[in-house]
Amino acid sequence: MSKTKGLGQRIAGKTKQAIGEIVGDQDLHEEGREQAGHGRDEQSKPSELNPSKKLNQLT
Incomplete structure:
Protein backbone atom coordinates (compact mmCIF):
# COMPACT_ATOMS: atom_id res chain seq x y z
CA MET A 1 0.00 0.00 0.00
CA SER A 2 1.29 3.46 -0.79
CA LYS A 3 1.49 6.47 1.45
CA THR A 4 -1.45 8.02 -0.40
CA LYS A 5 -3.62 4.99 0.27
CA GLY A 6 -2.45 5.04 3.88
CA LEU A 7 -3.61 8.64 4.14
CA GLY A 8 -6.94 7.65 2.61
CA GLN A 9 -7.28 4.89 5.20
CA ARG A 10 -6.56 7.37 8.00
CA ILE A 11 -9.13 9.85 6.70
CA ALA A 12 -11.78 7.15 6.27
CA GLY A 13 -11.03 5.77 9.70
CA LYS A 14 -11.22 9.17 11.39
CA THR A 15 -14.51 9.82 9.59
CA LYS A 16 -15.95 6.53 10.84
CA GLN A 17 -14.75 7.36 14.34
CA ALA A 18 -16.48 10.74 14.27
CA ILE A 19 -19.73 9.36 12.86
CA GLY A 20 -19.69 6.54 15.41
CA GLU A 21 -19.19 9.10 18.17
CA ILE A 22 -22.02 11.31 16.91
CA VAL A 23 -24.59 8.56 16.47
CA GLY A 24 -23.46 6.57 19.50
CA ASP A 25 -22.34 3.49 17.55
CA GLN A 26 -19.39 2.10 19.50
CA ASP A 27 -18.71 -0.64 16.93
CA LEU A 28 -18.39 1.90 14.12
CA PRO A 46 9.60 3.49 4.41
CA SER A 47 8.98 4.25 0.78
CA GLU A 48 10.36 1.80 -1.75
CA LEU A 49 11.40 4.77 -3.88
CA ASN A 50 13.48 6.39 -1.16
CA PRO A 51 16.17 4.00 0.15
CA SER A 52 17.60 6.67 2.47
CA LYS A 53 14.55 6.30 4.72
CA LYS A 54 15.33 2.61 5.12
CA LEU A 55 18.91 3.51 6.00
CA ASN A 56 17.69 5.98 8.64
CA GLN A 57 15.57 3.27 10.23
CA LEU A 58 18.56 0.97 10.47
CA THR A 59 20.70 3.52 12.29
Whole structure:
Protein backbone atom coordinates (compact mmCIF):
# COMPACT_ATOMS: atom_id res chain seq x y z
CA MET A 1 0.00 0.00 0.00
CA SER A 2 1.29 3.46 -0.79
CA LYS A 3 1.49 6.47 1.45
CA THR A 4 -1.45 8.02 -0.40
CA LYS A 5 -3.62 4.99 0.27
CA GLY A 6 -2.45 5.04 3.88
CA LEU A 7 -3.61 8.64 4.14
CA GLY A 8 -6.94 7.65 2.61
CA GLN A 9 -7.28 4.89 5.20
CA ARG A 10 -6.56 7.37 8.00
CA ILE A 11 -9.13 9.85 6.70
CA ALA A 12 -11.78 7.15 6.27
CA GLY A 13 -11.03 5.77 9.70
CA LYS A 14 -11.22 9.17 11.39
CA THR A 15 -14.51 9.82 9.59
CA LYS A 16 -15.95 6.53 10.84
CA GLN A 17 -14.75 7.36 14.34
CA ALA A 18 -16.48 10.74 14.27
CA ILE A 19 -19.73 9.36 12.86
CA GLY A 20 -19.69 6.54 15.41
CA GLU A 21 -19.19 9.10 18.17
CA ILE A 22 -22.02 11.31 16.91
CA VAL A 23 -24.59 8.56 16.47
CA GLY A 24 -23.46 6.57 19.50
CA ASP A 25 -22.34 3.49 17.55
CA GLN A 26 -19.39 2.10 19.50
CA ASP A 27 -18.71 -0.64 16.93
CA LEU A 28 -18.39 1.90 14.12
CA HIS A 29 -16.17 4.05 16.32
CA GLU A 30 -13.85 1.12 17.06
CA GLU A 31 -13.78 0.05 13.41
CA GLY A 32 -12.75 3.57 12.45
CA ARG A 33 -10.05 3.65 15.11
CA GLU A 34 -8.57 0.40 13.79
CA GLN A 35 -8.73 1.60 10.19
CA ALA A 36 -7.04 4.90 11.07
CA GLY A 37 -4.32 3.01 12.92
CA HIS A 38 -3.74 0.76 9.93
CA GLY A 39 -3.44 3.80 7.67
CA ARG A 40 -0.99 5.43 10.09
CA ASP A 41 1.14 2.26 10.06
CA GLU A 42 1.13 2.24 6.26
CA GLN A 43 2.21 5.86 6.11
CA SER A 44 5.09 5.28 8.50
CA LYS A 45 6.55 2.46 6.41
CA PRO A 46 9.60 3.49 4.41
CA SER A 47 8.98 4.25 0.78
CA GLU A 48 10.36 1.80 -1.75
CA LEU A 49 11.40 4.77 -3.88
CA ASN A 50 13.48 6.39 -1.16
CA PRO A 51 16.17 4.00 0.15
CA SER A 52 17.60 6.67 2.47
CA LYS A 53 14.55 6.30 4.72
CA LYS A 54 15.33 2.61 5.12
CA LEU A 55 18.91 3.51 6.00
CA ASN A 56 17.69 5.98 8.64
CA GLN A 57 15.57 3.27 10.23
CA LEU A 58 18.56 0.97 10.47
CA THR A 59 20.70 3.52 12.29
